[in-house]
Amino acid sequence: MSKELNIGLVGFGCVGSGLYEVLNKSKLIDATIKKIVVQDPYKERSISKTNFSFDINDILADDEINTVVELINDSDEAYKIVKKALESGKDVVSANKKLIAEHLDELIFIAAKNNASFLYEGAVAGSIPIIRNLEEYYNNDSLTSIEGIVNGTTNYILTKSNDGVDYDTALKEAQKLGFAELDPTLDVDGFDSKYKLVLLLKHAFGLNVAPEEVQNIGIRNVTKYEIAYANEKGYRIKLFSKAEKIGDNVVGFVAPHFVKKDHFAFGVDNEFNALVVEALFSDKQLFIGKGAGSYPTASAVLSDISALKFEYKYEYRKTSEDSQLSFTNDFFLKVYIGSPFVEAINQIPFYRVDELFQSDDYAYQTGWVKFSELEDYNLNHRKEISLVILPEPFKGSESLFSGKLERHRVALEV
Amino acid sequence: MSKELNIGLVGFGCVGSGLYEVLNKSKLIDATIKKIVVQDPYKERSISKTNFSFDINDILADDEINTVVELINDSDEAYKIVKKALESGKDVVSANKKLIAEHLDELIFIAAKNNASFLYEGAVAGSIPIIRNLEEYYNNDSLTSIEGIVNGTTNYILTKSNDGVDYDTALKEAQKLGFAELDPTLDVDGFDSKYKLVLLLKHAFGLNVAPEEVQNIGIRNVTKYEIAYANEKGYRIKLFSKAEKIGDNVVGFVAPHFVKKDHFAFGVDNEFNALVVEALFSDKQLFIGKGAGSYPTASAVLSDISALKFEYKYEYRKTSEDSQLSFTNDFFLKVYIGSPFVEAINQIPFYRVDELFQSDDYAYQTGWVKFSELEDYNLNHRKEISLVILPEPFKGSESLFSGKLERHRVALEV
Numbered sequence: 128m129s130k131e132l133n134i135g136l137v138g139f140g141c142v143g144s145g146l147y148e149v150l151n152k153s154k155l156i157d158a159t160i161k162k163i164v165v166q167d168p169y170k171e172r173s174i175s176k177t178n179f180s181f182d183i184n185d186i187l188a189d190d191e192i193n194t195v196v197e198l199i200n201d202s203d204e205a206y207k208i209v210k211k212a213l214e215s216g217k218d219v220v221s222a223n224k225k226l227i228a229e230h231l232d233e234l235i236f237i238a239a240k241n242n243a244s245f246l247y248e249g250a251v252a253g254s255i256p257i258i259r260n261l262e263e264y265y266n267n268d269s270l271t272s273i274e275g276i277v278n279g280t281t282n283y284i285l286t287k288s289n290d291g292v293d294y295d296t297a298l299k300e301a302q303k304l305g306f307a308e309l310d311p312t313l314d315v316d317g318f319d320s321k322y323k324l325v326l327l328l329k330h331a332f333g334l335n336v337a338p339e340e341v342q343n344i345g346i347r348n349v350t351k352y353e354i355a356y357a358n359e360k361g362y363r364i365k366l367f368s369k370a371e372k373i374g375d376n377v378v379g380f381v382a383p384h385f386v387k388k389d390h391f392a393f394g395v396d397n398e399f400n401a402l403v404v405e406a407l408f409s410d411k412q413l414f415i416g417k418g419a420g421s422y423p424t425a426s427a428v429l430s431d432i433s434a435l436k437f438e439y440k441y442e443y444r445k446t447s448e449d450s451q452l453s454f455t456n457d458f459f460l461k462v463y464i465g466s467p468f469v470e471a472i473n474q475i476p477f478y479r480v481d482e483l484f485q486s487d488d489y490a491y492q493t494g495w496v497k498f499s500e501l502e503d504y505n506l507n508h509r510k511e512i513s514l515v516i517l518p519e520p521f522k523g524s525e526s527l528f529s530g531k532l533e534r535h536r537v538a539l540e541v
Numbered sequence: 542m543s544k545e546l547n548i549g550l551v552g553f554g555c556v557g558s559g560l561y562e563v564l565n566k567s568k569l570i571d572a573t574i575k576k577i578v579v580q581d582p583y584k585e586r587s588i589s590k591t592n593f594s595f596d597i598n599d600i601l602a603d604d605e606i607n608t609v610v611e612l613i614n615d616s617d618e619a620y621k622i623v624k625k626a627l628e629s630g631k632d633v634v635s636a637n638k639k640l641i642a643e644h645l646d647e648l649i650f651i652a653a654k655n656n657a658s659f660l661y662e663g664a665v666a667g668s669i670p671i672i673r674n675l676e677e678y679y680n681n682d683s684l685t686s687i688e689g690i691v692n693g694t695t696n697y698i699l700t701k702s703n704d705g706v707d708y709d710t711a712l713k714e715a716q717k718l719g720f721a722e723l724d725p726t727l728d729v730d731g732f733d734s735k736y737k738l739v740l741l742l743k744h745a746f747g748l749n750v751a752p753e754e755v756q757n758i759g760i761r762n763v764t765k766y767e768i769a770y771a772n773e774k775g776y777r778i779k780l781f782s783k784a785e786k787i788g789d790n791v792v793g794f795v796a797p798h799f800v801k802k803d804h805f806a807f808g809v810d811n812e813f814n815a816l817v818v819e820a821l822f823s824d825k826q827l828f829i830g831k832g833a834g835s836y837p838t839a840s841a842v843l844s845d846i847s848a849l850k851f852e853y854k855y856e857y858r859k860t861s862e863d864s865q866l867s868f869t870n871d872f873f874l875k876v877y878i879g880s881p882f883v884e885a886i887n888q889i890p891f892y893r894v895d896e897l898f899q900s901d902d903y904a905y906q907t908g909w910v911k912f913s914e915l916e917d918y919n920l921n922h923r924k925e926i927s928l929v930i931l932p933e934p935f936k937g938s939e940s941l942f943s944g945k946l947e948r949h950r951v952a953l954e955v
Contacts, residue, residue: 149822152683254823256678263677264670264844269566391829394808408563409668409840415805415827426822430678442851 129436130193132158135186135217137208138199139165142222142249144173145421146196146428156433158194162186166199187211194218194435196428202226209234209245216241220431222249222424228322228338231329235443244440246431251323252277252400254423255416256430258441261330265406266444272371273331275402276392277323279419280307280314281346281366285383286396288354289363294347306398306419316507317343317366317381324368324379328454331370331404332377333445336454342498343381344506348513352465352489357385357515364515365392373523376455380498384516385463456499461519465491466512475512476500493517543850544607546572549600549631551622552613553579556636556663558587559835560610560842570847572608576600580613601625608632608849610842616640623648623659630655634845636663636838642736642752645743649857658854660845665737666691666814668837669830670844672855675744679820680858686785687745689816690806691737693832694721694728695760695780699797700810702768703777708761720812720833730921731757731780731795738782738793742868745784745818746791747859750868756912757795758920762927766879766903771799771929778929779806787937790869794912798930799877870913875933879905880926889926890914907931 136143143163150160164186165172165179172179186192187208195212199205202225209226212219214237221227227234227247238245248258252275261273276282283306287297298315301307313319321343328334328341346366357364362385370379386393391413395401400418405411417423459478466472469490480494506514550557557577564574578600579586579593586593600606601622609626613619616639623640626633628651635641641648641661652659662672666689675687690696697720701711712729715721727733735757742748742755760780771778776799784793800807805827809815814832819825831837873892880886883904894908920928 145822152821254826256674256826259678260670260674263848264673266844266847406840407566408559408836408843410831410837412668412670413827413829415829417824422822423824426820429822430680433680434677437856 130438132194132432132436133161133192134158134194134196134432135189135192136160136163137183137186137195137197139163139172139179140198140200141421142424142428143198145425146198147174149422149425149429150432156429156436158432158436161192162189183208187215192217194220194432196432197221197223198428199223202229206230210237213237213241213243213245216243218244218435219246220249220428220435221245221247222428223247224250224319224322224326228325231326232335244435244438246434246439246441247326248431249424249427251326252402252414253279253416253418253420254426255400255402255414255418256427257402257414258326258330259430260414261327261404262441262444265331265404265409269407270331270372270404271407272369272405273327273402274367274369274371276365276395276400277368277402277418278314278317278320278366279398279400279417280311281317281320282396282400282418283307283398284315285346285349285364285366288349289357291354293351294349315347316345320366320368320381324370324381327368328370328377328379329443329446330441331445332372332452333443333450334377334452334454335446336379340454340456341379341381342456342502344383344501344514345381346383347507348510349383349515350465350513352491353463353513353515356463356465356491360385361388362386362518363393365395367392367516371521372452373458373521375451375453376458376523377452378455378458378498378521380456382514382516385518387518390518456502458498459495459522460498461493461495461517463491463493463515463517464512465489468511471509471511475504495522544852546608546846546850547575547606548572548608548610548846549603549606550574550577551597551600551609551611553577553586553593554612554614555835556838556842557612559839560612561588563836563839563843570843570850572846572850575606576603597622601629606631608634608846610846611635611637612842613637616643620644624651627651627655627657627659630657632658632849633660634663634842634849635659635661636842637661638664638733638736638740642739645740646749658849658852660848660853660855661740662845663838663841665740666816666828667693667830667832667834668840669814669816669828669832670841671816671828672740672744673844674828675741675818676855676858679745679818679823683821684745684786684818685821686783686819687741687816688781688783688785690779690809690814691782691816691832692728692731692734692780693812693814693834694725695731695734696810696814696832697721697812698729699760699763699778699780702763703771705768707765708763729761730759734780734782734795738784738795741782742784742791742793743857743860744855745859746786746866747857747864748791748866748868749860750793754868754870755793755795756870756916758797758915758928759795760797761921762924763797763929764879764927766905767877767927767929770877770879770905774799775802776800776932777807779809781806781930785935786866787872787935789865789867790872790937791866792869792872792912792935794870796928796930799932801932804932870916872912873909873936874912875907875909875931877905877907877929877931878926879903882925885923885926889918909936
């Protein structure tokens with residue numbers, strides 16, 4: 128009835144060793160880890176050295192191993208391994224969002240050609256079963272949007288920031304607690320959230336979107352002034368990955384958002400992840416869980432392994448050649464732009480200005496911008512400009528700004 | 542690749558007519574409603590009379606109909622229909638928790654014997670895909686507990702109560718809004734929540750528990766004094782369906798709970814449902830969504846229909862003959878018991894008393910009771926006694942009360 132699984136485990140870091148423990152502790156799944164391949168023969172590990180080998184071919188060339196679980200950090204190396212494993216007809220479980228976001232279509236093709244299954248629930252939002260739910264449960268309802276917090280590191284930092292701790296201190300705390308890497312770029316500039324969004328775009332809307340097409344604006348430049356603005360209005364700031372249908376288009380991006388109190392994600396703090404799925408008929412659904420860490424991710428990986436026993440494959444039912452949907456960055460949204468330098472704010476083209484504020488040391492402006500035009504300003508690297516999205520529905524068409532359509536740069540006084 | 546579905550729809554009430562609309566509006570699922578059977582030929586309906594027939598055999602005896610969607614209120618009638626449909630090998634989707642809770646094992650047996658699929662996601666927590674997730678995603682992890690708000694009517698009433706509206710007014714409002722029936726017994730006394738819990742016990746822990754084995758204490762007797770107590774302590778009162786592993790036992794019941802601010806369900810208000818699933822490895826997961834109403838339930842039913850296209854069946858993988866788990870009501874928990882009559886409180890056997898309070902018009906006592914002993918007191922019908930569970934971990938064994946084990950009845954002064 129169920130398939131016998133002989134697992135080749137690649138990587139024995141945080142998640143890999145967690146999986147090893149979980150597999151051994153959980154009585155509910157019957158699968159054997161036949162080989163564990165790691166890179167560094169000299170590293171101290173929690174189990175005896177005799178358990179490891181150091182050549183990936185020990186797994187790839189072993190015909191008895193029918194399941195490869197890839198849990199290494201290096202996404203280029205991981206890509207090669209996953210590709211070869213699928214080519215030889217082995218099922219693969221991976222939690223490497225970068226690898227998957229960058230090569231998904233090719234890997235789906237190879238998997239299908241070799242009748243192999245490629246599962247990656249652990250790649251998005253740790254223990255929250257979002258891919259599986261999008262794939263299986265929301266395959267019939269008309270999804271209108273998916274948004275949420277899919278990066279625990281930035282949510283931890285923002286939680287502290289919202290409570291008044293400055294960015295650098297919060298980042299250091301996160302690093303101390305092991306939530307943030309020494310080089311936090313992938314997290315704080317929104318790349319990690321973007322890779323995950325690419326997978327969500329595929330499973331929610333059937334769209335193939337390359338990571339380069341998706342704009343990610345991180346939290347590096349969120350200052351005490353944005354926090355003060357949030358407090359004044361009763362908002363909290365959260366880094367959202369967001370995809371939303373506007374007509375036959377789907378927009379998607381990563382950026383910090385001002386979140387109102389009645390938003391499901393308002394109180395989702397620290398290292399927790401949250402996803403809000405909205406559909407025409409089932410309305411809003413919220414999923415919350417731990418998004419990272421050894422056990423939560425390992426449990427997602429384990430759930431994939433368990434599904435392989437029943438020969439489960441993603442069907443990608445929404446990806447159809449006659450699908451009307453296409454991905455675009457051409458839409459309007461309401462933003463807050465803050466800076467100590469009025470000239471910096473004036474650079475950004477606003478289509479409508481709603482609020483202006485200027486003081487001795489800080490200025491901000493709120494209003495409507497065209498999202499695709501923000502890309503030119505490379506905001507992650509402009510330390511003097513802070514952008515936060517305001518909670519207003521997007522607009523798809525310029526015509527909505529009737530009478531105010533001329534692009535104007537409001538000149539704050541310098 | 543996918544099965545052609547010819548649907549016989551039984552019932553055209555709130556959910557049935559919602560499903561009809563949703564099926565016609567959603568382009569993503571290809572299924573035909575071949576016949577609709579309703580009971581009353583004279584009732585006004587949203588679509589033309591020519592769409593209906595009035596004899597259930599028009600569906601049951603029609604060999605072209607391979608899928609019966611049962612959405613009527615009368616659970617005895619529904620039972621007969623579902624049984625006959627499964628016996629003739631038709632797949633069945635139902636949202637009737639009472640019918641399913643009372644006959645699940647028999648219906649599973651009949652379905653398996655006739656190679657039919659019996660799905661009922663809409664029976665628990667409307668649009669929240671909890672059965673599917675327990676069945677598919679949490680089938681490998683060691684679940685430790687599941688608890689939550691699965692009845693929108695009582696959550697609506699309690700939300701108002703928490704905000705200071707008295708029970709009768711809140712109930713009337715709920716009735717006016719269509720959330721509550723004219724006879725609200727099933728909802729407010731916790732029966733509806735109990736039927737749903739019985740299904741959760743099956744899918745979370747593989748346990749067959751008859752509804753009669755599960756104690757349901759409702760919200761009918763929650764007074765302004767309990768609300769005042771909650772406010773003093775920073776709690777809110779929520780009606781929880783709860784199942785939890787204690788060693789090799791599983792306990793399960795429905796009762797009002799004082800909920801702390803840091804509990805996931807604290808802010809889940811009005812008609813929303815919430816479920817918290819806790820597992821050894823994936824930690825706590827929260828699901829929130831609309832628990833009732835035409836569209837949310839219809840979307841769950843539709844998701845089951847969609848799964849039938851891919852010949853999906855529940856596997857009941859946790860139900861195994863050698864499972865160690867058994868259901869029990871023998872455990873200790875900390876409760877609040879309030880009453881205008883001290884004698885009433887003194888009737889309830891406490892194993893340890895933590896707090897006593899007495900005033901001219903009200904008294905309460907908090908402390909530890911044995912859950913199975915509460916059954917004798919028929920609390921839903923004792924208007925003068927209010928019971929609310931306090932947020933303390935359950936204890937499985939009397940030995941935890943070392944030195945205080947003698948059952949004592951604290952005599953408050955009358």
